[in-house]
Amino acid sequence: MASLQPVRGTHDLLPDENRVQDHIAETARAIGELYGYHRMTTPIFEFTDVFARTLGDTSDVVTKEMYTFEDRGGEKITLRPENTAGIARAYISNGMQQMSPVKVCYYGPMFRYERPQKGRQRQFHQIGVELLGVEQVGGDIEVIAYGAHILKALGLWDNITLELNTLGDPDSRAAYRDVLVDYFKGHFEKLSEDSRNRLDKNPLRILDSKDEGDRELVANAPLFAEYLNEHSKTFFKQLTDGLGDIGIDYQLNPRLVRGLDYYCHTCFEFVTSTLGAQGTVMAGGRYDGLISTMGGPQTAGVGWAAGVERLAMMVGNAPAAVRPVALIPMGDAAESRCRTLAQQLREAGIAVELGYAGNMKKRMKRADKAKARMAVIIGDDELAKGVAMVRDLDAGEQHEVAIDSLIGVIGER
Numbered sequence: 149m150a151s152l153q154p155v156r157g158t159h160d161l162l163p164d165e166n167r168v169q170d171h172i173a174e175t176a177r178a179i180g181e182l183y184g185y186h187r188m189t190t191p192i193f194e195f196t197d198v199f200a201r202t203l204g205d206t207s208d209v210v211t212k213e214m215y216t217f218e219d220r221g222g223e224k225i226t227l228r229p230e231n232t233a234g235i236a237r238a239y240i241s242n243g244m245q246q247m248s249p250v251k252v253c254y255y256g257p258m259f260r261y262e263r264p265q266k267g268r269q270r271q272f273h274q275i276g277v278e279l280l281g282v283e284q285v286g287g288d289i290e291v292i293a294y295g296a297h298i299l300k301a302l303g304l305w306d307n308i309t310l311e312l313n314t315l316g317d318p319d320s321r322a323a324y325r326d327v328l329v330d331y332f333k334g335h336f337e338k339l340s341e342d343s344r345n346r347l348d349k350n351p352l353r354i355l356d357s358k359d360e361g362d363r364e365l366v367a368n369a370p371l372f373a374e375y376l377n378e379h380s381k382t383f384f385k386q387l388t389d390g391l392g393d394i395g396i397d398y399q400l401n402p403r404l405v406r407g408l409d410y411y412c413h414t415c416f417e418f419v420t421s422t423l424g425a426q427g428t429v430m431a432g433g434r435y436d437g438l439i440s441t442m443g444g445p446q447t448a449g450v451g452w453a454a455g456v457e458r459l460a461m462m463v464g465n466a467p468a469a470v471r472p473v474a475l476i477p478m479g480d481a482a483e484s485r486c487r488t489l490a491q492q493l494r495e496a497g498i499a500v501e502l503g504y505a506g507n508m509k510k511r512m513k514r515a516d517k518a519k520a521r522m523a524v525i526i527g528d529d530e531l532a533k534g535v536a537m538v539r540d541l542d543a544g545e546q547h548e549v550a551i552d553s554l555i556g557v558i559g560e561r
Contacts, residue, residue: 157261157270167466169273172459173255176275176298180253183294185277188252190234192259196224201442202233203408213260227259232438232451235278240444248281248447255456267423267458276453277432280439283448285383288414288434289390291450295418295430296396298454304462307422308429310396312388313404313415315433316372316380321412324375325351335365355405371402383413410437414450423458430454472499473558474515474541478508478527486526489554496555515541522561524554 154160161169177187196216215227228234231254244250255275264270277294279287292310299305315321328351332339339347340359347354355366376384391398404415411433418430432452439447473493477486490502501518503511508525515523525537536554539546549557 157264164466168460169456171467172456175301179297185251185253190238193225193227196226198233198237199226213262215259229260236439250280253277267461273456274453278451280449285386287450295452307420308418310398311401311417312398313401314384315412315415316376320376320380324372327370352405406433410441411435429458470499471519471521472501474501474520474523476511476523476525482526
């Protein structure tokens with residue numbers, strides 16, 4: 149048993165680390181409600197087709213990273229590598245088009261088989277948001293504002309840059325795709341094997357290649373902006389004007405792309421230089437063709453996802469845990485009375501540290517370890533008088549309080 153370890157690429161979230169992640173998730177949820185977004189939870193596994201159809205059969209996620217297996221019923225199942233496809237599937241299967249616009253956020257574990265490194269695990273966690281059924285640019289502005297609001301609330305904004313690009317509408321994208329294919333075919337022998345495989349199906353993904361040879365070719369590739377029609381240019385100007393209205397600065401990144409055809413118009417990432425190579429902390433865009441690709445009705449969509457582990461690295465130390473009140477019973481009768489009192493205090497919303505055994509010295513030591521804010525000491529003499537000794541562990545002051553008044557007195561401090 150001593151040799152048992154977590155599976156490579158997974159790790160245990162001990163209480164302090166878990167508290168950081170809970171803080172991030174709760175911040176995202178609470179801010180989401182200010183914008184009208186409410187948390188939705190989908191299963192952590194779906195039929196494999198949900199992801200294979202939406203992520204593209206030449207993507208690294210589908211070809212190299214998905215955890216796929218056949219269950220006992222012979223169904224091909226995949227642990228979710230991301231959550232947008234699951235939300236889109238739920239939109240279709242639950243008939244949510246009747247609820248349009250659909251505004252949801254999420255938090256939970258995702259799974260990808262990739263090389264583990266700092267800030268990147270095979271089981272990782274994401275927060276995210278999806279806005280479905282809104283074609284207007286106001287949806288894009290709102291979703292970006294929501295993401296920026298979270299980063300500000302977490303105290304990270306000063307180290308964040310919003311990178312922005314436009315992918316245009318389907319006509320602009322098709323025109324650019326043709327030009328890009330012609331360009332890369334002219335340099336076919338210099339492309340990596342992965343990029344050669346992507347050339348016909350999703351050539352835009354080559355622009356995001358990490359291969360050094362590909363990157364040299366990408367540096368001289370035609371730019372998307374040169375092939376935008378007037379509608380696409382207008383949409384992007386409305387987006388940038390709207391971000392200006394709410395005081396969100398951005399940097400144009402003409403190489404920022406999404407490789408699949410259902411993406412259009414807005415493409416963005418919040419990036420930082422504080423995490424080294426893993427600089428993207430939140431990424432998203434508009435995907436008006438996703439739900440129809442999955443067999444649902446034509447539905448506009450825009451959203452983002454953020455890696456909680458990376459955000460936690462930036463947030464640093466866990467928020468302080470609630471400081472409890474330590475009950476220190478001396479004697480069997482006091483033990484029984486403190487057990488009752490502990491339950492009453494907890495039901496009143498007051499955290500309590502009640503040890504299981506030990507003399508007063510040991511119990512006080514445990515109270516100190518728990519960072520208790522006060523100690524309530526009850527022995528036979530106190531029980532006889534119906535009082536408790538309440539000691540402020542920060543100020544070192546101590547005074548008697550009637551036991552029947554303890555909940556009110558403690559609740560006020």
